[in-house]
Amino acid sequence: MTQRLGVNVDHVATLRQARKTTYPDPVTAAALAELAGAGQITVHLREDRRHIQERDLRVLRETVQTLLNLEMAASPEMVKAAYEHKPDVVTLVPERREELTTEGGLDVSSQKDLVARTVKTLKDGDIVVSLFIDPDLDQVKAAHRISADRIELHTGRYCEARSEKERLRELARIVDAAKAATKLGLGCAAGHGLNYENVRPIARIGEIDELNIGHAIVARAVLVGFERAVREMAELLRSP
Numbered sequence: 049m050t051q052r053l054g055v056n057v058d059h060v061a062t063l064r065q066a067r068k069t070t071y072p073d074p075v076t077a078a079a080l081a082e083l084a085g086a087g088q089i090t091v092h093l094r095e096d097r098r099h100i101q102e103r104d105l106r107v108l109r110e111t112v113q114t115l116l117n118l119e120m121a122a123s124p125e126m127v128k129a130a131y132e133h134k135p136d137v138v139t140l141v142p143e144r145r146e147e148l149t150t151e152g153g154l155d156v157s158s159q160k161d162l163v164a165r166t167v168k169t170l171k172d173g174d175i176v177v178s179l180f181i182d183p184d185l186d187q188v189k190a191a192h193r194i195s196a197d198r199i200e201l202h203t204g205r206y207c208e209a210r211s212e213k214e215r216l217r218e219l220a221r222i223v224d225a226a227k228a229a230t231k232l233g234l235g236c237a238a239g240h241g242l243n244y245e246n247v248r249p250i251a252r253i254g255e256i257d258e259l260n261i262g263h264a265i266v267a268r269a270v271l272v273g274f275e276r277a278v279r280e281m282a283e284l285l286r287s288p
């Protein structure tokens with residue numbers, strides 16, 4: 049089964065916000081991504097609005113033809129935004145203002161009450177809820193206990209591994225976590241730091257049904273165009 053490619057268009061908005069212009073528009077990038085084979089558009093509405101704006105979410109909700117996945121913190125402000133814009137999926141992520149990007153997975157166990165409450169509220173609004181967690185069996189079990197629909201495994205440590213031994217160890221953690229999630233009936237995605245060189249071993253994991261990839265695709269798109277960048281990644285997922 050080919051994994052769904054979720055294209056994260058945040059960094060198109062990063063470029064726009066650098067000059068506070070109206071271009072490049074992440075909405076246009078999302079349409080091109082879908083034409084090139086994306087099965088989902090992913091955006092992260094951050095508390096500091098450093099890239100995606102509420103306007104983007106509103107227009108994407110009207111225009112995305114596949115699935116719209118909103119990454120957000122488990123906060124009342126974001127739950128309100130989710131209820132207003134009704135994405136197909138919400139992925140709860142940890143968020144710190146000073147971080148460059150989402151640096152680790154959500155610690156579900158230590159914030160159980162808040163995360164459980166947020167999951168329930170979103171599910172009550174007919175939104176599928178995924179939790180972005182480290183590939184750790186305890187986190188997978190905790191996600192299941194609080195009735196999340198899905199998890200997304202953080203692939204950052206695999207992508208940043210300095211040696212082959214470390215890379216294989218991180219890959220094994222991802223495989224184990226994906227298998228455990230599937231056994232518990234959780235849908236399983238993965239993402240963060242994936243690029244054209246390191247994606248294949250993750251794309252071969254049968255228990256993972258979706259990859260969310262942003263930085264590498266947008267970076268390639270600057271040089272070769274958005275459609276080609278997405279098509280080349282989609283091709284890697286089709287024949288890993």
Ligand code: PXP
Pocket residue numbers: 056058092119139141149150180200238239240241242260261262263264
């Ligand atoms: N998945 C999640 C939950 C993320 O927070 C991010 C980064 O915004 C990604 C996937 C995409 O990561 P990258 O931009 O490194 O491909």
